[in-house]
Amino acid sequence: MNDNSSTNGDGPxxxxxxxxxxxxxxxxxxxxxxxFRDITTLMEDPWGFKRCMDLLIDRYRYAPIxxxxxxxxxxxxxxxxxxxxxHCGLVVARKKGKLPHxxxxxxxxxxxxxxxxxxxxxxxxxGDRCLVVDDLLxxxxxxxxxxxxxxxxxxxxxxxxxxxxxxxLGGGEKLAEKYEVMSLIEFEGD
Ligand code: AMP
Numbered sequence: 499m500n501d502n503s504s505t506n507g508d509g510p511x512x513x514x515x516x517x518x519x520x521x522x523x524x525x526x527x528x529x530x531x532x533x534f535r536d537i538t539t540l541m542e543d544p545w546g547f548k549r550c551m552d553l554l555i556d557r558y559r560y561a562p563i564x565x566x567x568x569x570x571x572x573x574x575x576x577x578x579x580x581x582x583x584x585h586c587g588l589v590v591a592r593k594k595g596k597l598p599h600x601x602x603x604x605x606x607x608x609x610x611x612x613x614x615x616x617x618x619x620x621x622x623x624x625g626d627r628c629l630v631v632d633d634l635l636x637x638x639x640x641x642x643x644x645x646x647x648x649x650x651x652x653x654x655x656x657x658x659x660x661x662x663x664x665x666x667l668g669g670g671e672k673l674a675e676k677y678e679v680m681s682l683i684e685f686e687g688d
């Protein structure tokens with residue numbers, strides 16, 4: 499099935515529910531207590547990947563965007579397709595130590611300890627209108643740190659877009675105080 503319809507053996511199903519059903523949940527990965535929401539199964543499905551990309555691209559088709567900023571690593575898969583269709587540049591936000599040229603970096607808090615995200619200083623020009631994308635929004639720490647980097651380099655945040663939101667972790671609410679936030683599907687719990 500590679501058109502825009504959504505069916506199972508019993509006929510049409512709600513497309514949102516179908517998207518949710520394509521995400522594989524792996525309990526206790528990468529550590530006990532985490533329900534890992536695995537989008538590889540969604541992306542392996544021709545209808546599922548196309549539907550996600552169509553919804554995200556349609557949402558921003560007429561938005562003034564210069565750069566899509568994709569967060570490592572699953573965000574790259576989404577950001578590449580979006581930047582291509584929206585005729586924007588693609589900027590990668592990577593974990594510490596991966597980018598070869600001069601970087602701007604931002605630390606952010608994890609449940610235990612900190613992590614650090616980096617963007618090439620040359621990647622954003624003053625006034626660039628940027629859309630930040632990732633596969634999943636949990637606490638919002640990674641996306642918030644990425645937005646801070648973009649702003650420090652002179653860019654403006656047009657919005658933050660995700661396939662999945664975990665609303666119980668509160669990241670969406672926190673980010674929405676500063677930015678426009680959208681996601682395609684939600685999962686309760688963490
Ligand atoms: P956060 O900074 O807490 O919003 O975490 C978001 C980042 O961590 C994204 O890059 C996600 O891919 C990853 N992540 C966090 N929690 C999960 C989860 N339950 N399942 C899959 N990925 C997750």
